[in-house]
Structures are given as C-alpha cells and as structure tokens.
Amino acid sequence: MESGSQREGSQREEQARIRVTVWNEFLHERENEFIAGIYPEGIHGAIAQALRERGFPVRTATLDQPEQGLSQAVLDETDVLIWWGHKAHAQVQDAVVERVHARVLAGMGLVVLHSGHHSKIFRKLMGTSCSLRWREADERERIWVVDPAHPIAAGLGHYFEIPEAEMYGEFFDVPAPDALVFISWFQGGEVFRSGCCYHRGHGKVFYFRPGHETYPIYHQPEVQQVLANAVRWAAPSRGPSFLYGQAAVNVREPLEPLPERGSGRTRVG
C-alpha cells in the first residue's frame, strides 16, 4: 500500500497543473496599519503563498493594475480565479466582470471569498441580491462539515473553529447550492451556509465565507486546506467544448431522419 507521503506527492503533481490567479482589491492592507500588520503582502499575497507551498502555480492580480489585473490574456491562462473584494466592488469595471463571467461559463473555476458575496461577478452568477446579515463583534465561528463525502472537506475534521470573526448570518440570499459543504455556527446566535458549490455553464463556483481583513484567518491551516481543496475541485474538468457565444445554436440538420410530414409552419415564422 502507498504511504501518506506517496499520496501527497502524487496530489502535489496534480496541483502543479492547476494555474491559479488570486485577485484582491488590495485597499485595506495599504490604508490601515493594523491590517497591514496581519497581511504585510496583502491578502492575495498570503493566499498565494499558502497555495504555492502546496505546489500550485499562482499569480496575483489587483484592482490597481492595468485592466484591473484581469486582462483576457491573464484569464485565458487561469484555471481557477480566487476573488477577494470588499469596499471597491463598484469600482470593478463592467467589462472586466463580463470577461470573468464568460470565462467561468467556458470552464474557469471561481472561488469567491467572504465579502466577495457582494461583488459584481458573484451577484451576476447567482442572479440574486447575495445579501446577508452581518455583525463585527470579534465572536467565535465554528464551521461544521455537512457533506463529508465532498472533496472540499478532504483533510478536515468534523468541524474547525475561527477564534474571532465577523459574523455573517442567514438568510443568505443565494440560490440553493448544488452542494452545501459547510455550515457556520456563531457565538452571537446565527448560522450561515459557509461553503456553497455551484456549477455554472462549464465552470464551477465555490463560495467560502471566512476571511475578514481584520483577522489573520487566511493564515489558519484549516482555511488554507479548504482553499487548496476548493481550487482542486473548481479546476476545469475538460468536459465537452464550450458551445455558446452570444446566441443559441441553430442545428438545422436533425440527428434522426424526420418524415416529410410537417405542416410547414416553420416557413412562416
């Protein structure tokens, strides 16, 4: 039988094939000393490092870059995009949102973190307000695994804790997830669907709740484990080629012989 380290080696090789881009609006860390102390390389830097340590090839992208860091070229070379945004959602250009959206439908994975619930791209993909209740009170969060068969729960215990967190509470106005992996308990009395999986077109979307900028949440090993799992899960499956552009596809020729029996109504349409 293989040893644990053999398995890790093989998984590491698999991960080396998944090209990750971590996008961050990157404002809090430059404007607030306290937050800069938690994330000296930015939130994107901390996430990128955690993923690189696990073998993923990672680049980062930020709002202040040309094309807001997400040119067509960058997206075309991205298998999974991780999104952290909070107070600059409105600054993200619609053209960038459209570009990301098209790439997700064509197969790119998207992992939306924490306050990214209100980003333009997540709202566009969900079709709902994506609103929720929230509170900042340094309270404890306990994240329970409710789908232990799911690959995003790999390597976790039955639950894990975040010592201090911003609270997000239900009702979380998103479509019922295709798979619900985590539910959070909050000390102040709320619950939250914290790990939500969606297929959209040829792409996969994972929303993961934790990650407020004032806490060192992305330095936590369990959170990093979830991020690595989510990236593996969201990587393109190389299914059927993407079919659609702006229009539906007119397949004039039937796959089966059709009798000459029609009323000919189609000619009048």
Place this chain on the structure above:
Amino acid sequence: MESGSQREGSQREEQARIRVTVWNEFLHERENEFIAGIYPEGIHGAIAQALRERGFPVRTATLDQPEQGLSQAVLDETDVLIWWGHKAHAQVQDAVVERVHARVLAGMGLVVLHSGHHSKIFRKLMGTSCSLRWREADERERIWVVDPAHPIAAGLGHYFEIPEAEMYGEFFDVPAPDALVFISWFQGGEVFRSGCCYHRGHGKVFYFRPGHETYPIYHQPEVQQVLANAVRWAAPSRGPSFLYGQAAVNVREPLEPLPERGSGRTRVG
C-alpha cells in the same frame, strides 16, 4: 369522502386568490397572418383565457403599453407573472427588468415560457447564458414526467405529446434546477430539460419549454394544465418578510450574550 367536484371547487377557490399577469411582447401575432390565425387574441390572450376558465384572476400586459405594461403598480398587484418573449428581448428596458427582478426576490412568482429562455429577466435570474440548440422542423415532442410527486405534474399522465414543435436541445445552459419536473424527447434526436423549478430569494421561478408561436400549443389541454399547476406552485408562500434592499443588514446586537473578550479589531476596520 369528498367527490372529485368538491375538490375542484375548493381548488378553484384557492386559485381565485392568485392574481396573474400574462406578459407578451405581442409582435408575431400582429405581423404575421398565419400566426394571428392561431392566436387571434395574442398568445397572452390565449393563456389568459385558459387561466380565467380555471378561476384565476388574470390581467395581460404587453410591450407596447406604457412602462411596457409592467409598472410598479401592476407588479405590486401581481402574485405570478407569466412571460412570453422572442424577438424583442433587447427592447425590454433595463428599468423594467430591475423592477421585475426585485419583485421576484421579494416573493412574486415568475413563469418563463419557451423563447423567454433568452429574455433579460430570465438570464439575470439564472446568471448563465441560457443558450440552447434549436431547430424548426415541425417535429414531434414527447414530454415525460420525471418527478411525479411534484405539484406541477398534477393531473398529468406519465407523458404527453406535442404533435409539432420547434426543437430545443441540450446543453441548456442554466443552473441545475432545484427540481426537474419534465424532460422532452424530440423526434430529431435531442432531449431537453423542459420543466425547471428554481427558488430565487422569496420568489419561485418555473421555466416551461413548449410554446412556439407557429403552433397552437397553448390551446392544448395538457399545456394549460401545466400552466395552471405552475401558477399555483409559484404563488407567494407568505414566508418571512423580505429583508434586503440594496445593502446587507447590519445587526449590531447579538442574539446571545457575547463576553467582553474580543481583540477589538472590529474598531479598526
């Protein structure tokens, strides 16, 4: 035991409480004599009549009316909106789409028919391209019930047929439905998920495939039965009051006592 007619009487009374608005772009029927012959009162007229016969209070609305027929007042008095559109999707004003979207999230039911798959409102609610394959060849469609427990399958047999139809084939680029009620078989070799249920916010959305303008499909009793079932299913459930406007809700006071133990990080955010 109650008789069938008692049950129908009671259901009719229930239906009398559900205010339906049937919206139609209403172009084909005015521009094409052949189509006008099938739907002399318009597609909306045919659907409205079928629902009125079953006891629903129905109004109609069309693209050419002030505010495209869907003022805030009309929407506020609508429990379930039925949508038929085809070639004028782009003409529907974004403000109208936003208004309908907000009403769905707040609880109004929405039944989207046939070519409405590409309407702005359906695409916005789904978050995907909503594209599909299609063919006009006067072919037979057989609609199979795959969830016989679902209320939208009430009163149907195991399948029903549409003698001649436009074909819609997979891949249909929508989110996996919360419940899949119907799958269509097409003579030319395709299949299609023809009855798709979604919850979005406090509202319910049903997509129903049949209904090309060149065929008398909305005159078919089984189709009318599905429409009546769908309206009943999509009617507001009068669940918890709608919570969200444009922003998330800050609930400062915890529901449970929180110890004075926090790091106070929230004050820096």
Place this chain on the structure above:
Amino acid sequence: MESGSQREGSQREEQARIRVTVWNEFLHERENEFIAGIYPEGIHGAIAQALRERGFPVRTATLDQPEQGLSQAVLDETDVLIWWGHKAHAQVQDAVVERVHARVLAGMGLVVLHSGHHSKIFRKLMGTSCSLRWREADERERIWVVDPAHPIAAGLGHYFEIPEAEMYGEFFDVPAPDALVFISWFQGGEVFRSGCCYHRGHGKVFYFRPGHETYPIYHQPEVQQVLANAVRWAAPSRGPSFLYGQAAVNVREPLEPLPERGSGRTRVG
C-alpha cells in the same frame, strides 16, 4: 383585495381535504409522570389537536393498537402520516414498515419528527444511517429559515426559538435534502439541518427536528405552524398514477416506429 380572514377561510377549506394520521409509539407519556404532565393526551394527542384546530381531519394511531395502528385500511385513508417514535423503533414490525414505504412511494406524505430520524421507515427511505450527535442539556435552539420561498416557511419570521431543547448536531447522515428549509443553532455550539424535504416516488417526506418528549415543544405556536405547513406541502399532488409494483414495466411496443434493422440480439438474452 381579499382580507387576511378570507385567505385563512379558503386555506382552511383546503386543509379540510387533507386526511392526517398522527402515529406515536406512545410509551414515554404512559411511563413517566413528568412527561405525562406535558402531554396528558400523548404527543399524538397534542399534535392532532393543533392540526384539528386548523381544520385538518386527523386520526391518531399508536404502537399498541392492532396492526400497530397502521393497517392497510388506515393507510389507504391517509394523505399525510406524521411519525413520532423514540425508544421502540425496533418493535415496529417490518410488515408495517413495508406497508408505509409502499404508500409513500405511491403518494402518501410522511412527516418524520425528532427522534423518528432513527425509525425503520425513515432509514429505509433515506438509505443511510440517519445518525447524528446529540446531547441533553436543556439548551436553547434557534431555528433559522434558509429558504423563505418554501411553503413550509409560510407564516414564520426569519427565525424562531425553542427555549430548552435536546441538541441534535451535524453530521446528520442523510442524503442532501431536495430542499433545506431550516438550520438550527444550538447554545452548546452545534448546528443542524432541521427541516429537510425529499421526494420519494410519488410521495413527499419532511423531516423536522424539534420535539423531545421532556419539553412542551409541540405546544409552541411556531412549531404547530410548521407542522400545518408541512402537512399541506406533503399532501399528495395527484400526479401521474403510480406505475410500479414489485417489478419494472416491460413496454414492448415502442412509441415511435422502429426500423427492422436490429441485430436480433434481444432474442438470445
């Protein structure tokens, strides 16, 4: 516009058509004075009364009756069966379980309460262990609505509380529900999927968590509201007639003409 009381009147009439049977093992209430004080007419008696007050025709059935209260005749006259059991699951005869199972697949609704998670019928319908974590510590439970569009959430607020409850915690080993309506928060640190909807065959199944025998939970108005909602939701939809007995159905005649082209392999099978 109709008044609230008109709506209630019409809903009451609808409810008058749904024949409910409340089944209870009925042991705790006869063996323990404290529990008898909470439920002098038995748990089934309290639930039956709450439903009768809302217009449903209700009968009760208990383990000590002939055929354990669930003869074929009783089941045939039952639209929705409510199940409460705890310490006598093993005493329920397999023949009774088979009978209930067949009726659910043929369309009868089933509402399984609290410790019924480990009943034979629920385990048989779920196909999993239906196990969970539990603790008896008189702790507070807060039940959050996570699908406000669902009819089982009708008439509720965004959450409701149970002052003292037995705790049930995740992982709850059931299939992912077709719809998840409630999530519970517990004072001691756990969460639980407390309102789970399933379609099974032509029947609907709802699992509702609250209801330990040592607390007056079924006297709580919100709990009674959920029970009434669940019964309405689970009532048979009168969809396509039930097709299957013990065997699959051989439909020799194709619905479409098939060419005489086959290899004839079917004759050798």
Place this chain on the structure above:
Amino acid sequence: MESGSQREGSQREEQARIRVTVWNEFLHERENEFIAGIYPEGIHGAIAQALRERGFPVRTATLDQPEQGLSQAVLDETDVLIWWGHKAHAQVQDAVVERVHARVLAGMGLVVLHSGHHSKIFRKLMGTSCSLRWREADERERIWVVDPAHPIAAGLGHYFEIPEAEMYGEFFDVPAPDALVFISWFQGGEVFRSGCCYHRGHGKVFYFRPGHETYPIYHQPEVQQVLANAVRWAAPSRGPSFLYGQAAVNVREPLEPLPERGSGRTRVG
C-alpha cells in the same frame, strides 16, 4: 505550458492510487454462447481490462466466489466498487449487502451499472423501488451531457451514441440525483436520466445506465471513458473520519459553556 501527454501522465499516476473492484454476477456469459462471444472474459473482465489500460489497479469479484467475492478484507482494500448484476439480485446475501452498504457510508465509492438498478444494494442506498420501463428492441440510444462542468463528463463530446441498446425509460423511481450528468434519448420514444450522482454518508454513488449483456457496450471508448471518470469521481475524498456505527453519538460535553439554567428535565427522560 504542459502538453496533453504530461497531463495524461499525471492523471495516470493519480489513477494508480485508486483500487477498483469490479463485481459481476457472471451468469449470462457462462450460460449463453452468444453473450460469451461478446464478453469472453466476462463483463467484469472487459471492464477490468479497460480500467487497467488507464492505470487503475483492478481486481474482479463474482457471485460464485467465497463470500460472493466481497469479504470484509476485499472491501477494506477497495476504493471504488463497480457493480453489474441482472438476474441474480435475489441471490446476493443480505450480509454482503450490509457489508457493502456500511463501506459506502464510510467512504467507498460505488458505481452501479445498467440492470444493477434493481440490485439490493442500490435499492437500499436509494430508498425507493428503483423501477423503470424497459424494452428490448435493438434501438439506438443517444446520451446527452447536461452538466458539462461535471468531472464525469470529462473528455466527452456534447453527446455520444450507442448503436443498439436495451431501452430504459422514465419514470425512473430514484431520488432526484445530487447531480444529473447524462440524459438518454431512445429511438422508440423515451428518455432516461442515465448518469446520476449521489453522496451517501462519506461515500459517493454513481448510476450509469448503459450496459446490456447482449451488446458490446463496454467495449465502446466513450463508455470506458465514463467508467474511468466515474471511478475517479467516486474515489474516497479522505474527508472527516467516519463517525457512526449502529448508534448516534452522545456528546455530553458542550463545545460552548452552558449556564446552569436548565429545567433539569433531561434527568427525567
């Protein structure tokens, strides 16, 4: 950028870690010369060879072996079990079924093929009759991908065909799948949900329709591709350790401090 063959190499290594057991009742192939001609090494032999060629370590097991080929030792060394049975479902011992069931809940993947829909293990895991309509008429089947983001659709086109097949038609009496990957079109007029994914406990279950013994279906490359994809998808995720045996778990100690405020009712239960 990596080449296609690098990716295949890495995937092959991943597959080398997944231990597959192919179980077959193995009766038709020994009793019928025509069928033996199609599958000289048995259906299990053909499937095993196809998987071995893709790098999976595979063993086979048959009904005639001691413990019907599925001893605890064999199951303990199996990551994914593939099941083919048809006319000997009743001969499979209940003890074997219980053993497989327990292993699935604890994390083993299960891929159920074709007539295995009526096997004891599949019915037990589904909780329904698993019945369907069927016809043997050498007709064409076209299998459409309806979830192109799903890993089980990897490497496929938008559809693939099986030239001659036994027909399986709806209503297929199974729970709504957690993910629906394929829908079949049949020449004779039916449709079928042909690729159904389920999580059960810590395990994953995939039902795949094709595979009647009188046709060389398991020699078809697309079918073999689906089998390989399904095995990879169903392999254990190494999530939280399996928690449950026969009983629920009593966690006496709360995770959060509970006040001494209870009514003490728990002591009377």
